[in-house]
Amino acid sequence: MTQDDFSGRLRIAVVVGSVRRPRLADPLAAWLERELGAIDWLELDMIDLAAVSLPMHEMQPGGAVPSPIGSRLANADAFVFLTPEYNHSFPAPVKNAIDWHFTEWAYKPVAFVGYGASGGIRAVEQLRTVLPELRATTVRESVLLPMAWEHLDADGRFVPPPGTVHALHTMMNELRTWARALRPLRAADPAGRA
Numbered sequence: 001m002t003q004d005d006f007s008g009r010l011r012i013a014v015v016v017g018s019v020r021r022p023r024l025a026d027p028l029a030a031w032l033e034r035e036l037g038a039i040d041w042l043e044l045d046m047i048d049l050a051a052v053s054l055p056m057h058e059m060q061p062g063g064a065v066p067s068p069i070g071s072r073l074a075n076a077d078a079f080v081f082l083t084p085e086y087n088h089s090f091p092a093p094v095k096n097a098i099d100w101h102f103t104e105w106a107y108k109p110v111a112f113v114g115y116g117a118s119g120g121i122r123a124v125e126q127l128r129t130v131l132p133e134l135r136a137t138t139v140r141e142s143v144l145l146p147m148a149w150e151h152l153d154a155d156g157r158f159v160p161p162p163g164t165v166h167a168l169h170t171m172m173n174e175l176r177t178w179a180r181a182l183r184p185l186r187a188a189d190p191a192g193r194a
């Protein structure tokens with residue numbers, strides 16, 4: 001493969017999965033936006049599910065109803081899910097957002113930043129069983145943030161524990177590898193994804 005095949009920045013959409021007020025997602029999303037915004041090979045789109053209306057009663061199989069975030073998801077080459085763990089799983093708005101869409105996920109890699117008392121590991125592992133149904137793949141590396149509320153400074157900003165930024169960049173590099181590798185499949189006729 002030539003260098004030209006990899007030209008252009010990859011579009012990475014971060015899906016912020018908590019819609020509570022207040023929420024720990026705010027300082028964590030702000031930290032992610034700072035860290036990822038400084039990476040030169042990507043364009044960042046922060047998709048906050050708290051700012052999006054996806055009524056459950058309008059959801060149709062296959063994502064038939066126009067979605068307020070459909071074009072943003074479709075434009076993304078890859079995703080990072082920022083997800084808390086609720087009752088040993090991921091929060092309902094994350095599942096709703098997944099179900100509302102269909103081709104938008106296809107042939108794209110997904111990476112995870114999980115958080116919760118146990119770092120969100122069960123939420124992340126359960127998402128790994130869901131996303132292949134949408135022809136998305138998940139990357140091996142993840143960033144898990146146990147007790148992240150203990151890592152806020154006096155201004156409420158998240159101060160990552162040692163090793164966290166390295167883990168994030170390792171995960172993002174793997175996400176980039178998969179996003180590039182899956183490009184030919186994403187470029188194929190969307191009808192083939194039905």
Ligand SMILES: Cc1cc2nc3c(=O)[nH]c(=O)nc-3n(C[C@H](O)[C@H](O)[C@H](O)COP(=O)(O)O)c2cc1C
Pocket residue numbers: 018019020022023024025026084085086087088089115116117118119120
């Ligand atoms: C309804 C609910 C259930 C929770 N269940 C778990 C759980 O099973 N495991 C865990 O590690 N943390 C659990 N937590 C703790 C959350 O992961 C933690 O409060 C996290 O900060 C929530 O993220 P948010 O504030 O961005 O919504 C739960 C929190 C809520 C609100």
